[in-house]
Amino acid sequence: MLSRFSSLGLSAAVRRAPASLRAGPARPAQRGLASEAAPPPPPRGNSDARQRAAREQYYSSHRQANISALYYAGAVGVAVCGLSYAAVPLYRMFCAVTGFGGTPKTGHNAAAPPKPTFDENARVVKIHFTSDASDNLRWRFKPVQGTLHLRVGETALAFYEAENQSGRDAVGIATYNVTPNKAAEYFNKIQCFCFEYQQLRAGERVDMPVFFYIDPEFANDPRMKDVDTIILSYSFFESKQGQALLKQAGIAA
Numbered sequence: 001m002l003s004r005f006s007s008l009g010l011s012a013a014v015r016r017a018p019a020s021l022r023a024g025p026a027r028p029a030q031r032g033l034a035s036e037a038a039p040p041p042p043p044r045g046n047s048d049a050r051q052r053a054a055r056e057q058y059y060s061s062h063r064q065a066n067i068s069a070l071y072y073a074g075a076v077g078v079a080v081c082g083l084s085y086a087a088v089p090l091y092r093m094f095c096a097v098t099g100f101g102g103t104p105k106t107g108h109n110a111a112a113p114p115k116p117t118f119d120e121n122a123r124v125v126k127i128h129f130t131s132d133a134s135d136n137l138r139w140r141f142k143p144v145q146g147t148l149h150l151r152v153g154e155t156a157l158a159f160y161e162a163e164n165q166s167g168r169d170a171v172g173i174a175t176y177n178v179t180p181n182k183a184a185e186y187f188n189k190i191q192c193f194c195f196e197y198q199q200l201r202a203g204e205r206v207d208m209p210v211f212f213y214i215d216p217e218f219a220n221d222p223r224m225k226d227v228d229t230i231i232l233s234y235s236f237f238e239s240k241q242g243q244a245l246l247k248q249a250g251i252a253a
Contacts, residue, residue, distance in 0.1 A: 122151040123219045130233040131160060137238035138166035139200065144207065153216040155190070160208045160234060164200035171199045171242040179231045186218040187230060194234065197242035 127150065129143035144159040164170055174194045178184040193208040200206065210232070218224050 119151070119153065119216075122153055122216070124149055124151055125214055125218070125227070126229045127156070127158075128229055128231045129158060129160070130231060131235070132233075133172075133236040134238060137170060137172050137236055139163060139170070139172060139236055140165055141234075141236050143234075150214070152214045152219045155211065155213045158210045158212070158232075160193070160210065161205065162198070162200060162208060162236065163205035164202055167202050169199065169201050171197050171239045172236045173197055173239045173242060174234050174236045176232065176234045179233070180227060182223055183218070183227050183230050186215040186221070186224070187232070188213055188215055197239060198236075199242075 127148045129146060129148075131141050131143055133139045133141040140161075140163040142161055144161050148156055148158060150156045162172075173196065176192070176194045178187045189210065189212045191209065191211040193210070198206075198208070212232075214230070218227075
């Protein structure tokens with residue numbers, strides 16, 4: 001009986017014990033949490049906006065760089081096309097100025113004065129004339145005279161004859177050459193029909209003049225001692241571009 005009472009009293013005593021005694025030992029308070037805590041992160045919306053702005057700026061700069069590169073590439077392409085288009089006339093101008101490749105040193109200028117005087121006892125040179133026309137240009141093209149003999153410094157007038165033997169209007173352009181090449185720098189043309197568009201109607205025939213002289217310095221050049229004959233040759237080619245330009249100008253049919 002005593003032991004039962006004792007156990008009942010012990011149980012009641014345990015039930016009546018304060019909650020603080022049952023909670024176990026108190027944990028020491030953590031120090032510095034309130035003062036050292038990290039600041040709250042900024043709102044996520046502002047960070048996203050900054051990232052979007054940075055991306056837009058990056059893409060915008062790259063788009064601008066790509067556009068600039070495209071413009072530069074286009075400009076280079078246009079320049080290359082322009083140079084390739086102008087290569088032939090520029091080369092002809094170079095040859096006409098320097099006498100390179102057998103091209104006479106002077107251009108065809110109707111206003112250029114001929115040599116005013118020449119020595120009656122000057123050296124005589126034979127000028128031989130030749131011609132040809134391309135197969136796609138159905139023109140009969142030939143020199144009127146085969147050869148001429150003239151003194152160095154003396155002006156001369158020669159003619160070439162062209163006839164359109166096709167059944168349609170056509171535009172041609174002529175180039176010329178002088179041989180031997182070393183004599184080309186002394187062959188001065190005052191007027192000629194080369195490097196200009198020549199239009200012939202179907203069946204039309206025309207005479208084309210060449211006005212020229214041999215520079216007197218020809219006789220003083222030791223390299224020319226063995227040159228007694230100079231060949232002047234002309235070649236005619238069909239010009240689709242010339243046909244289009246004349247048609248645009250209302251000249252071609």
